Amino acid sequence: xxxxxxxxxxxxxxxxxxxxxxxxxxxxxxxxxxxxxxxxxxxxxxxxxxxxxxxxxxxxxxxxxxxxxxxxxxxxxxxxxxxxxxxxxxxxxxxxxxxxxxxxxxxxxxxxxxxxxxxxxxxxxxxxxxxxxxxxxxxxxxxxxxxxxxxxxxxxxxxxxxxxxxxxxxxxxxxxxxxxxxxxxxxxxxxxxxxxxxxxxxxxxxxxxxxxxxxxxxxxxxxxxxxxxxxxxxxxxxxxxx
Amino acid sequence: xxxxxxxxxxxxxxxxxxxxxxxxxxxxxxxxxxxxxxxxxxxxxxxxxxxxxxxxxxxxxxxxxxxxxxxxxxxxxxxxxxxxxxxxxxxxxxxxxxxxxxxxxxxxxxxxxxxxxxxxxxxxxxxxxxxxxxxxxxxxxxxxxxxxxxxxxxxxxxxxxxxxxxxxxxxxxxxxxxxxxxxxxxxxxxxxxxxxxxxxxxxxxxxxxxxxxxxxxxxxxxxxxxxxxxxxxxxxxxxxxx
DNA sequence: TTAAATCATTGGTGCGACCCAATCGTTATA
DNA sequence: TATAACGATTGGGTCGCACCAATGATTTAA
Numbered sequence: 001x002x003x004x005x006x007x008x009x010x011x012x013x014x015x016x017x018x019x020x021x022x023x024x025x026x027x028x029x030x031x032x033x034x035x036x037x038x039x040x041x042x043x044x045x046x047x048x049x050x051x052x053x054x055x056x057x058x059x060x061x062x063x064x065x066x067x068x069x070x071x072x073x074x075x076x077x078x079x080x081x082x083x084x085x086x087x088x089x090x091x092x093x094x095x096x097x098x099x100x101x102x103x104x105x106x107x108x109x110x111x112x113x114x115x116x117x118x119x120x121x122x123x124x125x126x127x128x129x130x131x132x133x134x135x136x137x138x139x140x141x142x143x144x145x146x147x148x149x150x151x152x153x154x155x156x157x158x159x160x161x162x163x164x165x166x167x168x169x170x171x172x173x174x175x176x177x178x179x180x181x182x183x184x185x186x187x188x189x190x191x192x193x194x195x196x197x198x199x200x201x202x203x204x205x206x207x208x209x210x211x212x213x214x215x216x217x218x219x220x221x222x223x224x225x226x227x228x229x230x231x232x233x234x235x236x237x238x239x240x241x242x
Numbered sequence: 243x244x245x246x247x248x249x250x251x252x253x254x255x256x257x258x259x260x261x262x263x264x265x266x267x268x269x270x271x272x273x274x275x276x277x278x279x280x281x282x283x284x285x286x287x288x289x290x291x292x293x294x295x296x297x298x299x300x301x302x303x304x305x306x307x308x309x310x311x312x313x314x315x316x317x318x319x320x321x322x323x324x325x326x327x328x329x330x331x332x333x334x335x336x337x338x339x340x341x342x343x344x345x346x347x348x349x350x351x352x353x354x355x356x357x358x359x360x361x362x363x364x365x366x367x368x369x370x371x372x373x374x375x376x377x378x379x380x381x382x383x384x385x386x387x388x389x390x391x392x393x394x395x396x397x398x399x400x401x402x403x404x405x406x407x408x409x410x411x412x413x414x415x416x417x418x419x420x421x422x423x424x425x426x427x428x429x430x431x432x433x434x435x436x437x438x439x440x441x442x443x444x445x446x447x448x449x450x451x452x453x454x455x456x457x458x459x460x461x462x463x464x465x466x467x468x469x470x471x472x473x474x475x476x477x478x479x480x481x482x483x484x
Numbered sequence: 485t486t487a488a489a490t491c492a493t494t495g496g497t498g499c500g501a502c503c504c505a506a507t508c509g510t511t512a513t514a
Numbered sequence: 515t516a517t518a519a520c521g522a523t524t525g526g527g528t529c530g531c532a533c534c535a536a537t538g539a540t541t542t543a544a
Contacts, residue, residue, distance in 0.1 A: 246496080246497060247497075247498070248498085260496080280496060281498080281499090282499045282500060283499090283500080284497095284498065285497085285498065285499080285500065286502075288498090302506085302507080303505065303506045303507075304505075304506035304507030304508070305506080305508075306507095353510055355499090404500090
C-alpha cells in the first residue's frame with residue numbers, strides 16, 4: 001500500500017476545493033462521494049475528518065459539508081502541508097531557504113530538565129547544538145538544541161550544519177512529525193540584540209519545544225529565540241472530539 | 243445518546259493514565275481493550291486516535307500503545323480540556339477568574355478585512371467590543387473584538403461585560419470550539435504601556451484570530467494584545483494523517 | 485395565512501469482519 | 515555462536531452494514 005485511500009481522497013478533495021470546483025461552497029454528500037470515488041463511505045468520512053481537522057471544511061449534521069471560505073482566501077496560512085516540522089521547511093515557504101551557522105557544538109551531560117523532556121537517565125549525554133539561522137543574509141533565529149547521543153550516536157558537526165531532521169530521515173528512516181511546543185515573548189537581551197540585530201526596545205519571540213519522531217521517541221529539545229518580526233505562528237484549533 | 247462510546251472510553255483511559263494505572267507505560271492491546279470495555283475494536287481505535295491526537299499516547303504498529311511520559315509529568319500543560327476556547331476559560335486555570343472592563347462598545351460598518359474574516363456582505367454591521375482584562379487586579383490583555391450583528395442581534399453592553407461565549411452557549415445553544423489563530427509579538431506602543439503597565443522595552447504578545455461556532459459560523463474576529471508575561475501558548479502538533 | 489407535524493436528506497456512531505504491515509521474540513540454520 | 519528465517523503480536527486500513535440525530539423542506543392542519 002503506497003498510499004492509503006483516505007489520504008488520496010483527502011488530497012484530491014483539497015485540490016478540488018483549492019481550484020474552486022465547489023462554487024456553491026457545498027460538497028456532495030458522503031454517500032455520493034463514496035460512489036464517485038468508488039470507495040466506501042467510511043473512507044470518505046475519514047478523508048473528510050482530516051480536512052475538517054485542518055479547518056478546510058466544516059461539517060454540519062443534517063445540512064451537509066461546506067468549504068471554509070477562509071481556506072480559499074487565505075490558504076497560504078493553512079500550511080499544514082510540509083511533511084516536516086523543522087525550521088528549514090517552515091521558513092522555506094517565504095521563498096528562500098534559511099542558511100545555518102553553527103555557533104557551538106559540544107557533548108554535555110543532560111540536565112534534569114533535559115532528562116525529563118527527552119526521557120533520559122541520569123548518566124545520559126546530549127549534544128548541545130547552538131546555531132544561528134539567516135534568511136536572505138539577515139539573521140532571524142538563535143537556536144539552542146539538545147539531542148540525546150543515544151538517539152543519534154554518530155552525529156557530526158557537518159551533519160549539524162544542515163537540517164538535523166533530514167539527517168534523521170536519511171539515516172534512520174523515521175520522520176519528525178510530532179512536537180510539543182510553547183510560544184512566548186520576552187524583551188531582548190544583549191546577545192539577542194547583537195546576533196539578531198535588534199534595538200533594545202525590540203523583543204524576541206521564543207519557541208520552545210520537544211520534537212518527536214513518528215514512533216514517539218523524543219529527538220530534540222529546542223529553544224528558539226526569534227527576531228520578533230519572524231514569530232508568526234498560525235494554527236487551526238478544534239476542540240471537538242473530547 | 244448522551245455521550246458517544248468512544249468519548250467515554252477516551253475519558254476513562256485518560257483518567258487511568260493520569261492516575262498512573264499503567265506503570266509500564268504500555269496500554270493493553272486494542273483487541274484486549276475492546277473486550278474489557280465490551281465495545282468493538284473500532285470504537286477503541288477511535289478513542290485511542292483522539293488520545294494520540296492530543297499527545298497523551300503514542301501508537302507504534304507492531305509494538306503497542308504507550309503513554310507519553312510528558313503527559314504524566316506535565317499534564318497541566320496538556321490542557322485541551324475546557325469545552326471552550328475563550329479567554330475566560332483559558333486563564334481561569336491559573337487559579338483566578340479574569341475580570342472584564344469594557345472600554346468601548348459600538349456598532350460599526352464592517353471593514354473589508356472583517357467582511358472577509360467573518361463571511362459578511364458589504365452592508366453588514368459589526369459590534370466593536372474593546373475590553374481590558376485583569377487577573378488578580380493586574381491588567382494583562384487589551385482585546386478588540388468584532389462580532390457580526392447578524393449573528394447576535396440582541397447583544398447588549400451588559401452581556402459584553404461577561405463572557406461572550408457563555409452568552410452564545412446560553413442563548414443559541416451552540417458552542418465555540420474552533421478557531422483560526424495567529425500569534426505574534428511586537429514592541430509595546432503607548433497605549434499598551436499605559437493600559438498594561440509596561441515599560442518601553444517590554445513587548446506585547448499578539449493573538450489574533452477568528453472564532454467559529456461548532457457549525458462553522460464565524461462568531462468573532464479578535465485582536466488581543468497581551469502583557470508579554472502572559473503570552474504562553476502551548477500546543478501538541480502532529481502532522482500524521484496527511 | 486400561519487403554525488405544527490411529517491418526511492427526506494445528511495452527517496454521526498457503532499459493529500464486526502477481513503486483510504495488511506511493522507515489530508519482536510523464537511526457532512532453525514549456517 | 516551468530517545469523518537468518520519464521521511466526522505471533524499488534525496497530526493500520528477498508529468495507530459495508532445498521533441505526534441514530536440534526537436539519538430543512540414539504541405537507542398538513544388550525
